[in-house]
Amino acid sequence: MEHTLSLTKQKATRPTMADRLQRWLPKIVMAPTMLVTVVCIYGFMLWTFYLSLTNSRFLPSFNFAGLLQYEKLLDNDRWVTSVTNLGIFGLMFMLIAIVLGVALAILLDQNIRQEGAIRTIYLYPMALSFIVTGTAWKWILNPGLGIEKLMHDWGFTDFQFNWLVSQDMAIYTVVIAAVWQSSGFVMAMFLAGLRGIDSSIIKAAQMDGASMPAIYWKIILPCLRPVFFSAVIITSHIAIKSFDLVTALTAGGPGYSSDLPALFMYAHSFTRGQLGLGAASAMMMLAGVLAILVPYLYSELREKQS
Amino acid sequence: MNKHFTFGRLAIYSGLLFFCVVYLMPLFVMVITSFKTLPDIKSGNLMSLPQEWVGYAWQKAWSEACTGVSCDGIKGYFWNSFRMVIPAVAISTLLGAFNGYVISKWQFRGSQLFFSLLLFGCFIPFQVILLPMAALLGKLGLANTTAGLVMVHVIYGLAFTTLFFRNFYVGVPDELVKAAKLDGAGFFTIFFRILLPLSTPIIMVTVIWQFTAIWNDFLFGVVYSGAETQPITVALNNLVNTSTGVKEYNVDMAAAIIAALPTLLVYVLAGKYFVRGLTAGSVKG
Numbered sequence: 001m002e003h004t005l006s007l008t009k010q011k012a013t014r015p016t017m018a019d020r021l022q023r024w025l026p027k028i029v030m031a032p033t034m035l036v037t038v039v040c041i042y043g044f045m046l047w048t049f050y051l052s053l054t055n056s057r058f059l060p061s062f063n064f065a066g067l068l069q070y071e072k073l074l075d076n077d078r079w080v081t082s083v084t085n086l087g088i089f090g091l092m093f094m095l096i097a098i099v100l101g102v103a104l105a106i107l108l109d110q111n112i113r114q115e116g117a118i119r120t121i122y123l124y125p126m127a128l129s130f131i132v133t134g135t136a137w138k139w140i141l142n143p144g145l146g147i148e149k150l151m152h153d154w155g156f157t158d159f160q161f162n163w164l165v166s167q168d169m170a171i172y173t174v175v176i177a178a179v180w181q182s183s184g185f186v187m188a189m190f191l192a193g194l195r196g197i198d199s200s201i202i203k204a205a206q207m208d209g210a211s212m213p214a215i216y217w218k219i220i221l222p223c224l225r226p227v228f229f230s231a232v233i234i235t236s237h238i239a240i241k242s243f244d245l246v247t248a249l250t251a252g253g254p255g256y257s258s259d260l261p262a263l264f265m266y267a268h269s270f271t272r273g274q275l276g277l278g279a280a281s282a283m284m285m286l287a288g289v290l291a292i293l294v295p296y297l298y299s300e301l302r303e304k305q306s
Numbered sequence: 307m308n309k310h311f312t313f314g315r316l317a318i319y320s321g322l323l324f325f326c327v328v329y330l331m332p333l334f335v336m337v338i339t340s341f342k343t344l345p346d347i348k349s350g351n352l353m354s355l356p357q358e359w360v361g362y363a364w365q366k367a368w369s370e371a372c373t374g375v376s377c378d379g380i381k382g383y384f385w386n387s388f389r390m391v392i393p394a395v396a397i398s399t400l401l402g403a404f405n406g407y408v409i410s411k412w413q414f415r416g417s418q419l420f421f422s423l424l425l426f427g428c429f430i431p432f433q434v435i436l437l438p439m440a441a442l443l444g445k446l447g448l449a450n451t452t453a454g455l456v457m458v459h460v461i462y463g464l465a466f467t468t469l470f471f472r473n474f475y476v477g478v479p480d481e482l483v484k485a486a487k488l489d490g491a492g493f494f495t496i497f498f499r500i501l502l503p504l505s506t507p508i509i510m511v512t513v514i515w516q517f518t519a520i521w522n523d524f525l526f527g528v529v530y531s532g533a534e535t536q537p538i539t540v541a542l543n544n545l546v547n548t549s550t551g552v553k554e555y556n557v558d559m560a561a562a563i564i565a566a567l568p569t570l571l572v573y574v575l576a577g578k579y580f581v582r583g584l585t586a587g588s589v590k591g
Contacts, residue, residue: 025493026412029404033464034420040461041427044438051437060441107322110315120577121326124333127573127580128566129522131539135546135562136332139339139555140352150351184329185584241431244524248543262525265433270529275437282433289431 045286052279060275069280079281082259085171086288089260090239092175093182098231100179101186102224106216108187109194119191122184130181134248137177138164170250170258174242177249182238186231193227194220229296236292240285261285340364340560347555363556367564371557373544374533380561383541387521387568390452390537394459395516401460402467402512403505407497409468410475411483421472428465435462436529443530450532458530459520466519467512470583474508475501507579514576515583518569538565 055065073079104122108115125133140146143162151159163169197220205215243262246252252259252267261281269278335352340363342356350357369379408414409421439458440449448454478501486496527537536544542565546558573580 022492026408026414026417029493030408030417030420033401033405033424033468036461036464037420037424037427040435040439040442041430042423044435045430047438048434060437104322104325107318110318112318112322118322118326120574121329123577123581124570124573125329126584127518127569129524129539129569131522131524131543132562132566133332135542135558136336138546139559140332140335142555145347145555146352150353153351153354180329180332188581188584237429244539244543247524247528248546251547262431262433265436266525266529269437279437282431282436285431286434289429293429 048279048282051275052283054276056275056279058273058275065276069276070284072277073280073284076277078256078259079261079264081256082261082264083284085258086239086260089171089174089178089242090236092172093178093239094232094235096175096179097183097186097235098228100183101231102190102221104183104187105190105194108191119188122187124184125181126185128181130242130244131248133177133181134245137173137180138249141173141176164250165254167254167257170254174246174249174258178238178242178245181245182235186235189231189234190224190227193224197223233292233296237289240288261288336559336563340367340556340563342556344552344554344556363554364560364564366554367545367557367560371545371554371561372548373536373541374548376533380538380541380545380564383536383538384564386452386531386535386541387538390455390459390535391517391520394456394463394520395513397456398460398463398467398516399509399512401464402469403471403502403509404497405464405468406471406473406475407501409472410478411480411496411501412493421468424465424468428462428469432462432525436525440529449530450535452531452535455526455530455535455537458526459523462526463516463519466515470508470512470515471505474505478504510576510579511583514572514579517572518580518583521569 050062051060052069053064053066054061055063055068108118112118141161141164142148143165146161148159148161151161163173201219201223202215205219210218241262242260243266246258246260246263250258252263261284265278265281265285268274268281338355339347339352341359341361342350342363343358343360346357367379368381370377371379373380373383409417443449443454443458446454448457482500483496486500491499521537522539523537524539524543527540528543531537531540542561545561
């Protein structure tokens with residue numbers, strides 16, 4: 001009763017300055033973030049889009065040039081190589097990281113002693129920066145001193161491993177390092193998923209005499225479909241953004257054989273004075289992310305509504 | 307399940323152990339290489355232990371090695387990273403806490419839409435904002451400064467910090483807030499007296515997530531820092547790719563470990579919060 005009383009009393013008197021301030025406070029507190037989001041994310045996105053439609057070179061110019069930069073981009077050998085590389089790198093990285101992640105999660109889910117310690121070991125690469133990972137693997141994959149020499153010393157004298165300096169194979173060294181860095185994280189996601197499955201389903205299947213592999217293949221993995229989706233989204237996101245790892249590991253080389261769109265964008269925008277072309281390549285990267293993200297969000301929202 | 311020793315158990319343990327070796331191998335190689343002399347590196351191989359453990363590569367990496375044109379080691383850049391990461395983490399966490407509080411407990415028209423816009427924003431490839439941001443930093447006189455880098459990291463970290471706090475505060479019963487409102491508590495009183503004291507776990511997650519992300523960042527560092535303000539990741543890359551003189555792999559490895567040490571330390575000391583941050587970051591969809 002007291003509450004209602006005080007409420008009606010408040011309504012009766014005219015709101016004071018302090019009351020009004022209280023009402024506006026949440027909005028005032030959020031305002032900086034809102035401003036920054038609108039300007040520094042969406043505004044900048046549009047700015048870059050506009051830049052990609054101009055003939056900007058060293059300095060931004062505002063001469064409209066239509067789709068000229070996009071035409072140049074598609075004619076550019078280095079761009080075509082970058083996109084092809086992203087396809088190779090992205091698919092291989094996602095596939096290997098997810099298969100490995102699932103496998104490790106299943107193995108770890110078998111009442112393992114020292115599970116915590118093993119999990120810590122699998123996950124620690126995720127705490128490192130891609131620059132550190134790239135530096136480490138550059139040394140390990142070094143032809144002549146790295147793995148190649150190790151195998152020679154161990155008696156495999158014919159062993160050859162020069163992917164790092166090979167035009168055709170350099171991009172695969174990026175896959176190796178990226179899988180090493182991120183597969184533990186995928187494992188953690190699947191382990192969390194496995195722990196969330198109702199164990200009574202599994203017990204029932206066991207009573208029916210199903211073997212463990214059959215239970216995993218037919219019951220558990222299908223249950224993990226949402227986790228697979230998230231894993232695909234996250235790993236593809238890592239792949240498209242990959243910049244540091246390649247910079248440290250191969251610097252896009254030899255030549256530009258292991259270039260990726262992110263490196264292409266950086267090189268053209270900041271060292272080669274091709275702002276328009278850089279902006280166009282950035283927009284293409286955005287389009288790539290949207291192509292993955294929008295259908296995903298759409299299906300998520302639909303699921304929530306139904 | 308059968309816990310007795312069987313062939314299957316043996317296979318599982320060997321598989322797990324094999325991958326432990328695979329994941330640990332690079333770190334092992336880095337550490338032993340950093341303690342070798344150059345002739346030792348040439349005569350031995352990746353896995354051979356140093357003939358004599360020497361620390362000079364560490365000393366050289368820290369205070370003498372050349373990154374680009376200057377030859378003062380990476381110590382200056384190591385501290386640059388701290389000067390950048392501490393204010394950036396503090397500001398983005400504080401703003402994230404306020405935003406999460408508003409979005410979960412003081413919803414207003416459009417606050418949900420705004421939250422979606424913000425979240426969507428954290429998925430864009432940052433290449434899309436690099437050029438205009440460079441122009442803005444130039445206009446503000448913050449180009450090539452640590453303050454500029456702090457600003458960039460705060461802006462693009464807000465989506466995550468807001469998400470973390472919002473998800474945490476959604477779990478705090480609304481009744482608590484309603485009761486406090488009826489007792490006459492205002493916006494800030496409720497936050498500081500009721501929600502903040504509950505927030506230790508989510509503050510830990512957010513701080514660790516932001517610390518790791520900002521410390522490990524390379525893209526913003528390489529684009530927006532000047533010669534004097536480079537963070538450690540940029541300096542490490544310059545050091546490793548400086549092509550003058552003999553390649554000193556031991557110094558490279560020592561520098562890489564120094565660059566990795568703060569985040570590794572955080573991971574070892576507060577691993578559970580780190581993992582929680584990773585998984586919370588992945589739920590966002």
